[in-house]
Amino acid sequence: MTNSAASVDDLVLANLPLIGYAVSELLHRVPPSVSRDELASAGSLALVLAARAYDPTTGVPFARYASLRIRGALLDELRSMDWASRGARQRVRELAATSERLTAALGRAPSRTELAGAMGTDVAAVDRAAQETARRVLSIDAADPAVTDMVRDDSPNPEEALLTAERLHWLRAAVHTLPERLRVVVEGIFLQDRSVAELADELGVTQSRISQLRTEALSLLRDGLNANLEPDLVHTGERPDGVAERRRQMYFASVAARAAMASTPSAVPGVVPTQRAAAMPAVSA
Template identity: 50%
Template sequence: MSTHDHTQDRSVDQEQALHGLDTPTGTTDSEQMIVDHMGLVGHIVRETMSRVPSHVNRDDLHSAGLTALVKAAHAFEADRGVPFTRYAASRVRGAILDELRQIDWASRSVRRRGRDLDQARTRLAATLGRVPDNAEVAASLGLTLAEVESNDGDVARANVLSLQGGSETPYEEMLVSTSPSPEAAVEHQERLDYLAEAIEELPERLQVVVREYFLAERPMAEIAETLGVTESRVSQIRAEALVLLRDALNSALDPELVTPHPRPDGCAAQRRAAYFQAVAARHAATRQPARVTARLSGTA
């Protein structure tokens, strides 16, 4: 398929997605999420373009990313506890990566041979104490000089996809930025919001210790005197509060990281679960007024 045909097909896919043809159950909320996160697509495309050869078409990547954003908005399920920004960023990156793979014409054999050559050069450099020439590399692998040079040329011409730098390095870790990405900033703010709400839902004594020790920066001895307990007890309360706060945030944002309770059917486990639910309910309640205000102002 030619590049022109590929671009046309991508444009058709994008237009269908934008009009909800791929997901006829599109809602006003999903449309608003798309509008709110178009900047995220642009950011990921910009970062990607800084890592690929100049002949890669920016519009193709943007089109693929936008299509992925639309599909992500329609498929998003808020009750899964994953912020939409994180979910959408993952889908957009994946779509852009797929787009790059489609326009990268190098065969797997060329890529595999290229890795073999790189490994041979590394081994020889360690042995010789200098950069080996192509003839030495060819001899070490049982290849001809022409085969080595030909493969190097093929890889150089087709080096569209250097984003992952190897199967063990996540794509997103290769994107260099001097400032937090949009999704990172949103995730950070969401964690701060959850933390504030989790503190508000702590039992009174735990809440006092957290506020006085971490926010007011009072000495532990003063807090102990205020509560009428020993410093050792304040330290225990602080540790208990930190575990609850950590697990509350994980319960909302990273459920797989929540530490299982040793006695899941016990009263302590039930109280902990009730605390998690209270934090989630407070978070939902604080978001509702903002959503209503946005709708009344015509921005949602």
């Protein structure tokens, strides 16, 4: 989905503070040589792209969706700052380890000659390693472990992306097929950030009843998904011929019919799956 230029501008202007929050949080965990301006530039571009791609019909708040896109862009920017080759990073780590070991043994900072002897090399090589350490912008392997964890590539592979997209496709169909009252509760709590009290007032029931409807809806969603994706996980009701079980079976069939009529999920999750994943809880078997 592509939004109009006016709506994109409105979303960007209203959510500019997200960039500052994300950049400030990240700067506390990286070397001081990392440029705030470069991170802010990457975050700004991500915000604009998020505003262009945002689909309000998913019900996911834009701020939540944009925050994920901005954070991902900042981590990509950090990866691009890692100038050092693998050999250079290894020399930096070796020099640091040797320096720490000799300092502890000698009770003082070691000389260049002592470092060269301990490393089995010459003074020139020690000087080169020291220069690489001084001009290091951000070495992913040698940086603080917290930064290393942050810049890991945890994105799904193509097979995982396809499975995720397919499951979200079925989840969307299952939510739309829920009985109206259950659907209102699920969409209100998980997609619209509405409170239990607000939903209780709208439906004219108690807050505890809303909690019961939520539990009932999630159970039905789980069985609706499993009936079509993993049938062995679906438990048969106590009365297979009873009215309640027949209604469940009708719901399962309706979910399958709606999913079949909808478009086939893409192999690579796009904007809609990403936004849905940010809002809906995992419906476990």
